[in-house]
Amino acid sequence: MRYFHVVGAPDKGEEDDDEALEAVTWDLAVACLALSVKFHRDVLFPLDVIYAQEFLDLAPHRMEFANLENAQRDVLEALAFRVGSVTPGAFMAELWEALPTLRILVGFDGGWDGVQDKAWDVLCDALQQQDLLRFPISLLTAATVTQGVLEVLVKRYKATGMNGRGKSLSKRDTASLRKAAKKCSRGVRLDIQEVLQISDVSGVNA
Template sequence: MQLSMDGCGKNIASLLANGEKSSPSFPLRRSGRSPKAHPADQGAPNAATSPFDGYAPTVPTTPTVRAKAARNDGLANIPIIAPPPFEFIPRAPLSAEEAAEARIACLLAKELELMTADGSQTTEPPSKRPQKRSEDEEERFWMDGVDDGPDENDVETWLAEEEARECRYRVRACAKGPATPSAKPVCRARTASASVELGIGEALLEECMDWITEAMPSDETDSTCVAGDLYDILSESPEIRFHAGHLFLRYFSLVGHPTGSTGHDEDTEAFESVAWDIAVACLAISVKFHRDVLPPLDVIYAHEYLDLAPHALTFDDLEHAQRAVLAALAFRVGGATPGAFMAELWGALPALRRLGGWADVQAAAWTILCNALLDADVLRYPVSLLTAAALIEGVLEVLARRYKTAKVDGRGRALKKRDDKSLKKAARKASHGVRLDIQDVLGISNVCASHLDRVTCC
């Protein structure tokens, strides 16, 4: 038994000696940290040093499953943020035509607000068409289902009732030219069905409107500090005259003076004097609204309006009249004017620019608009639709005049007939695309456009 134990010990010792001799020169390590010696052996002189202590730590190349804590990439700590609203999403800048259409949409909204405040139109949402054109394709798709016009049956019923009274909406001829058909488009929303009552006689209304549209300072008056200020602005800006006439109609439609004779000549004369005071006040307010007074321009003084008045007028009377107009209109003087719509339509419609003769078209349109002020029912319709009708008629007049002079139509073909009716027909065919563009930008429904065609074709 003793011999066997001694033999086993010798065999174990020999195996250990052979294992140390056969150890590799470059052993592989499985741990990134080198083994440390026991604290009790660090001070021993015969402490053995591990062969792995001299090599750089490495990591295994075999993929292993990591713990969840090790797989945390930090995204869980970031809060979830909702996407921005549609109007705040960056998009390409608007073109010149799209920017003009967006401004037209603002003018239409301002126009609807003004008419609703004056009580001449019921509150209904404005047309969505100009707003759709300024958005991208995705929003345009979702907005196509929105109804942008009145019920066609209601409009057709209204048109049938109005056919019997078509003559009432003609515009009487002024002293400057022949009679022009009235611009009578139908409103996008429902207009008031009753006629506008001003409480002022037709004769007095016509006299006041003629003065507003034709009054000019006398050449012998030297009261203007800068020569020609009031003369230049009245001779070069028909928008001032139209705005003044429109303010005059709005004032009397809101105040509602009673009509009829009271049997006293003094009361009649006093009312006529007040009407003339209001006419001068409206012209003065319009000039102040549209004219800049920054240098080198100068202010227009009150005595210049007193000299322009067709009757004896004092400074206090002029101030009281202006105050009365502003109070009756609740200081809503600006609104959307035809000049603003014309400028934006010119910028929004390339087809209108390609026609040419824009200055002549504007002049013809302003003549039609100023003549339309002779009828108080012009307040029943938005300025945008009046402007559209006047522009369409102006385009027809300019093209017909051009064809008559050139003896060819817009396609360069010789005209067989050069009478007014044939020329107007050729002009209508050439300007059909422009009319559709104006209808689209201003949001005029098809029923309204067909009625507008019947009016402008007269």
């Protein structure tokens, strides 16, 4: 998707054109997978050799080794070789290690895991939106982690009847719980912005 966002997708036309576009799309998809494996194969299971033919077999059409090599080169050139440097997961790990306020706020059992699950849910849903590509990964991660913190806190406050400071909550409707969660998480949101050097993510909490 990032490739077509950069170079533009061809207009649909005759059936032959559609078939050609589908073949090119598959070539690029397989190339992206191959590039991803090259960047991450040392840290992701099964930690074993993956041969070129295994990638070629993924395409529904006959894909030659030269097609795979050309597609990988096209992807790298279209993206100015800026791939594999940062991921949302890396930013999340950095935030957890760097921010004591975050660890204190959601350090309870299932808290941080819940934040990450929510963040990944939002990120995966957003992958279908082309506008997503206009924003840096750091901003997207900050926004989704902030959203995840709110969702986890609201759920916890509703279950315990107390806010993050141990005070009883007189109102337990969703709006009131969300307001309390935003108040308790304000410091964490500001810390996230500072660590990732972004100006504001408050819009995602509206």
